[in-house]
Amino acid sequence: xxxxxxxxxxxxxxxxxxxxxxxxxxxxxxxxxxxxxxxxxxxxxxxxxxxxxxxxxxxxxxxxxxxxxxxx
Numbered sequence: 001x002x003x004x005x006x007x008x009x010x011x012x013x014x015x016x017x018x019x020x021x022x023x024x025x026x027x028x029x030x031x032x033x034x035x036x037x038x039x040x041x042x043x044x045x046x047x048x049x050x051x052x053x054x055x056x057x058x059x060x061x062x063x064x065x066x067x068x069x070x071x072x
């Protein structure tokens with residue numbers, strides 16, 4: 001996942017040095033840059049979701065009760 005994100009960043013940056021036609025008129029991005037931006041967004045979201053620990057209210061309440069019992 002990290003490789004895809006870094007490759008997307010490299011691809012977006014390296015394509016700024018090349019001349020060519022815009023992929024979508026009005027948006028100054030080539031096709032490779034456009035795909036790189038999409039892949040980068042997907043990778044960022046997946047990395048954030050994968051590293052985020054979701055806690056529901058019951059787990060939070062159990063941790064608070066355990067923490068208060070230990071500190072007493």
